[in-house]
Amino acid sequence: MNKHFGENHVLRDIDLDIHTGEVVVLLGASGSGKSTLCRCVNRLETVDSGLISLAGVPLPDEGGELARLRARVGMVFQSFNLFGHLSVLDNITLAPTRVRGLSRHEAAERARQLLDRVGLADKADARPVQLSGGQQQRVAIARALAMDPQVLLFDEPTSALDPETVGEVLDVMAGLAADGMTMLVVTHEMGFARRVADRVVFLDEGRVRETATPDEFFDAPRTERAREFLSKVLSH
Amino acid sequence: MFTHVDAIAGQLGRGLLLTLAMTALAFTGAVAVGLVVAVLRICPVAPLRAFGAGYVTVFRNIPLLVLLVLFVFGLPDLGLLYPLFATVSTAMALYWAAFVCEVVRSGVRAVPRGQAEAARALGLGFGQCLRHVILPQAVRPMVQPLGSIFIGCALSTSLAAAVGVAELTGQAEFLTLRYDQPLTSFALTTVVYVALTLTSGLVAGRVERKVAVVR
Ligand SMILES: Nc1ncnc2c1ncn2[C@@H]1O[C@H](COP(=O)(O)OP(=O)(O)OP(=O)(O)O)[C@@H](O)[C@H]1O
């Protein structure tokens, strides 16, 4: 696919397959188009040309059919974006009840299981403001999981967190990966990328510059741009 | 004049009832229509957005008195005959709806963008996103401006006197003609208007505290 913001050609001939159960980590310098790529995948951003398909079904540009398919593509944002007026439980049950037609009871039961899975079983009735950043992000992951997504997108899920809470979110994500969730993750956590990714995709000025296993990419990057990038992010 | 206290009180009372009824109708109508127009103005369908924008431009830029005259004398010319009170209330509702629309829009804009994106990413459609995520959080910043619109709406009902509705101001004019005491009758009316607007200011304050969303 290709994407412009005005004159700015942000995504250039991106051609990417993510296989079921695969964890792909998207790396690249600031402004290289990582967020835009993530947002295009579930059509939060329109693309100028190209096709995005989910399990072989192309996502339409807009309308009810898009909403239906998009429900199966979960997204976790850097800024959590929990619904401020709803309790933690209602944040998680809103989409399952309204979009998938689950009863309140079914949805709440499933929500409690998910909260348990992300280690927040006791926070069901809390408001988002009452939670730490790491807790909010774990609720956001539970909220995305509640729709039984076929793939989860993460756009720098730990960048807005205090260093001491980063680990708790990464642990949840590593757990999902181990359970076979298909994931596309933008992150600056190189340790996580190395440990959890099946494949690293290096984005540079809107192009996929390099695709490799984490070991190949971190130990022996093939391109000059990737070496520069790694020397910057690994030096501090 | 004092011998007529009962009669005067009765007339002002009837005027007040009409004023209250007209305010209630016009404001309720304005909120309903204004909400719909605001939804049109932010919906993904371009022609509907254009219609919403056109509506606001038209109704916000015609003086209310002119609008009342057009409705009261223009509609019958087109063969549309409605009772005077209903005609005037409708014109006012449509006029104030343009202002309500802009308040709703700015309230919606005050909700962080990420809220709508999270809702869309979860598969909620435009209407569901608006109803369950955006509007509940847009209400609080809307309360005070809506209170101002209510006051503007209540006071603007006095223009109805100019097209022949015997509401509060109409009654004041009538009493002026009858007893030749313009200052007294308008002073009395003013007291009633001020009581009405002060009350609505208090109500708006209470409502605002009630709908506070903790962030
Ligand atoms: N809404 C927008 N309007 C215009 N330009 C945009 C918009 N969003 C992003 N851009 C531009 O697109 C390019 C890619 O941005 P993007 O946010 O995808 O980068 P990124 O790789 O996620 O960077 P970072 O690591 O800083 O988050 C940048 O040049 C940015 O300025």
Ligand SMILES: [Mg+2]
């Ligand atoms: Mg980004």
